[in-house]
Amino acid sequence: MTEIIDGNAVAQSIRDDLATAIDQLADAGHTPTLATVLMSDDPASETYVSMKQSDCEEVGIEALDIDIDPDADAAKLYDTVSDLNADEDVNGILVQMPVPDHVSDRQVLRAIDPRKDVDGFHPENVGRLVAGDARYKPCTPHGIQKLVESAGVDTEGKEAVVVGRSDIVGKPMANLFIQKAPGGNATTTVCHSRTEDLPQKTREADILVAAAGVPEMIDGEMVKDGATVIDVGINRVDADNDKGYELVGDVEFESTKEKASAITPVPGGVGPMTRAMLLYNTVKATGLQHDVTVDLP
Numbered sequence: 681m682t683e684i685i686d687g688n689a690v691a692q693s694i695r696d697d698l699a700t701a702i703d704q705l706a707d708a709g710h711t712p713t714l715a716t717v718l719m720s721d722d723p724a725s726e727t728y729v730s731m732k733q734s735d736c737e738e739v740g741i742e743a744l745d746i747d748i749d750p751d752a753d754a755a756k757l758y759d760t761v762s763d764l765n766a767d768e769d770v771n772g773i774l775v776q777m778p779v780p781d782h783v784s785d786r787q788v789l790r791a792i793d794p795r796k797d798v799d800g801f802h803p804e805n806v807g808r809l810v811a812g813d814a815r816y817k818p819c820t821p822h823g824i825q826k827l828v829e830s831a832g833v834d835t836e837g838k839e840a841v842v843v844g845r846s847d848i849v850g851k852p853m854a855n856l857f858i859q860k861a862p863g864g865n866a867t868t869t870v871c872h873s874r875t876e877d878l879p880q881k882t883r884e885a886d887i888l889v890a891a892a893g894v895p896e897m898i899d900g901e902m903v904k905d906g907a908t909v910i911d912v913g914i915n916r917v918d919a920d921n922d923k924g925y926e927l928v929g930d931v932e933f934e935s936t937k938e939k940a941s942a943i944t945p946v947p948g949g950v951g952p953m954t955r956a957m958l959l960y961n962t963v964k965a966t967g968l969q970h971d972v973t974v975d976l977p
């Protein structure tokens with residue numbers, strides 16, 4: 681029987697387990713505070729930010745919700761980030777990506793104080809991750825490590841194949857898989873749009889992470905028997921329903937399920953974990969900033 685990995689359940693257990701650390705911070709007089717900054721009117725980005733806000737509320741993290749007109753000057757965003765950096769009551773800052781074309785995402789990510797960079801996207805935090813001394817693991821790959829662990833799969837010595845080389849998922853995922861640490865020690869291959877003979881690579885994978893943003897690009901023919909398959913894709917495709925679209929992953933679920941020993945669904949797999957690990961990083965950030973030792977899940 682193929683295990684359908686329940687991201688909602690694993691995320692809920694992480695949220696429940698964060699209570700210990702949140703209580704430890706409260707005992708020391710601190711409430712973790714996350715500022716989300718949205719400079720976009722893209723409905724998907726609006727939805728993601730509002731879900732992050734309600735997640736914070738559920739676990740007792742204070743959330744500041746800052747909206748910037750997408751047509752405003754880039755300076756408006758930099759000034760906002762600079763104010764949040766200086767605000768001692770703010771522990772984590774998340775600028776929802778993508779930002780408008782007239783704003784440099786690279787410059788924005790560098791403007792965030794790395795101690796408050798709960799996405800883990802600042803070059804200082806990327807460098808620390810690569811060096812094996814992560815301060816904040818990026819939320820999606822960290823969540824995937826937790827999902828793989830929850831399925832009882834040990835990564836050590838396994839063949840891990842990551843399809844996609846984004847800064848947000850593919851690159852940090854590969855870096856986590858190669859760390860000499862729990863959830864790492866995997867022999868890791870990164871595939872991308874210029875990879876020749878992708879199916880030959882994916883068929884080698886004991887653990888396959890699909891994060892290319894291409895609807896249903898991985899099917900059962902591309903997967904080894906017994907593989908663990910993690911689908912990061914959330915793609916809107918046209919559908920004959922009320923909304924006019926449906927969400928599909930980067931993995932063709934039905935044919936892949938026949939081969940895999942464990943697989944994440946879309947929705948309800950990786951997505952909830954990304955949000956749970958943002959809470960985790962915000963709690964961690966608060967502990968680091970106030971020198972309070974916290975027990976994290």
Ligand code: GUN
Nearest residue numbers: 774775776777778799819
């Ligand atoms: N846009 C899509 N995923 C993410 C994420 O993990 N963090 C931020 N800041 N923006 C995103």
